Amino acid sequence: SQQGEEDPQALSIQEGENATMNCSYKTSINNLQWYRQNSGRGLVHLILIRSNEREKHSGRLRVTLDTSKKSSSLLITASRAADTASYFCATHGGTSYGKLTFGQGTILTVHP
Amino acid sequence: SAVISQKPSRDICQRGTSLTIQCQVDSQVTMMFWYRQQPGQSLTLIATANQGSEATYESGFVIDKFPISRPNLTFSTLTVSNMSPEDSSIYLCSVVQGGAIYGYTFGSGTRLTVV
Numbered sequence: 001s002q003q004g005e006e007d008p009q010a011l012s013i014q015e016g017e018n019a020t021m022n023c024s025y026k027t028s029i030n031n032l033q034w035y036r037q038n039s040g041r042g043l044v045h046l047i048l049i050r051s052n053e054r055e056k057h058s059g060r061l062r063v064t065l066d067t068s069k070k071s072s073s074l075l076i077t078a079s080r081a082a083d084t085a086s087y088f089c090a091t092h093g094g095t096s097y098g099k100l101t102f103g104q105g106t107i108l109t110v111h112p
Numbered sequence: 113s114a115v116i117s118q119k120p121s122r123d124i125c126q127r128g129t130s131l132t133i134q135c136q137v138d139s140q141v142t143m144m145f146w147y148r149q150q151p152g153q154s155l156t157l158i159a160t161a162n163q164g165s166e167a168t169y170e171s172g173f174v175i176d177k178f179p180i181s182r183p184n185l186t187f188s189t190l191t192v193s194n195m196s197p198e199d200s201s202i203y204l205c206s207v208v209q210g211g212a213i214y215g216y217t218f219g220s221g222t223r224l225t226v227v
Contacts, residue, residue, distance in 0.1 A: 033215055040149075040202055040223065042118070045215030088154060090216075099145060099170075100206075100216060102155045 006089060006103040014111050019076040021106040023089030024069075030092050032065055033100065034074050037086045046074075046087075081112045114139050114207050118219030125195055125226050132191045133222045135205035140185035145216075146178070149202040158203075161188050195226045 006023045013019055025032070031050045035043040049056045049065045049072065056063045062075040076083055086107050090100040115138040125131050135144065143162055147155040158178055159167040167180040182188045192199050205219040 035215075035218075040221065042116075042204060042220040043155075043206075043218040045113075045217070048215050090155075099157050099160060100155075101157075104154050 006087075006106050008106060009104065010107045010109070012109045012111065013079055015079060015081055017079055017110075019079050019083070019108055019110070021074045021087055021089075021108070023072045023074070023103050025072075025089075025091045025101075025103070026070065027091075028093055029067075032063075032072050033090045033092065034061075034063060034072075035088045035090060037088065037105075039085075043088065076108075079108075079110045081110050084108060084110050113215075114141060114209055114217045116205060116207065116217055116219040118205055118222060120222055121220060122223040123225070125224065127196050127226055129195055130191055130193045131195065131224060132189050133203055133205075134189050135187070135219050137186045137207055139209070141207040141209060142185070143208065144182065144188045145206040145208075146180065146188075146190045147204045147206060149204065149221075151200070155204065158190070192224065195224075197226045200224055200226045 029051050031048050033048045034046040036046055037043050047058045047061050047063050049063045060077045065072045086105045088105045089103040092100055117136045119134045145160055146158040148158050149155045157170050158173045159169040159180055161167045161180050161182040163182045163185050177193055179191045203222045206216045208216045
């Protein structure tokens with residue numbers, strides 16, 4: 001079963017705007033990760049935030065984590081048409097080599 | 113991070129047949145993971161493959177339908193057996209290095225269509 005819910009399911013914006021995607025999960029975690037998938041291909045790891053971290057930045061990406069609410073958000077600033085993709089959150093819990101559990105994903109479309 | 117070569121990238125198969133998907137990693141990894149992504153859906157873990165032992169399957173997935181081999185630390189195969197149209201999905205392998213403090217690396221996926 002899927003760990004969490006993501007919203008929105010689909011997001012359509014113009015180039016230069018910011019995109020915010022949210023993820024909720026149900027169980028305790030070691031870390032939460034965000035991935036991008038272009039056109040049904042393989043997933044690309046974007047950023048990882050540990051359970052003891054509250055915010056993390058990487059380039060145009062900003063991730064927040066609220067473990068009390070079991071939620072995370074991914075902000076993409078100054079979006080580009082090339083950011084058009086599906087974005088998934090995934091939680092990792094348990095052992096160091098444990099599995100990932102994925103959210104339902106957000107389809108982001110950035111119009112030039 | 114590891115680089116994964118996954119083959120085939122896509123295939124169209126007749127129902128009742130089987131397809132074997134291969135993943136080759138450019139470095140040794142302890143565990144490999146196989147996921148299924150049904151059309152328009154998220155990823156669901158099928159099984160975890162350790163070298164030298166039987167794969168561990170998630171609820172809803174059985175070895176007879178999805179046999180997995182892991183002959184060494186750089187290679188694994190997933191077979192989708194006795195296929196039906198419901199097996200039409202993207203199948204992905206994944207590995208992690210250095211513990212789960214880093215992100216996981218995914219293969220480019222195999223898009224399977226069963227007709």
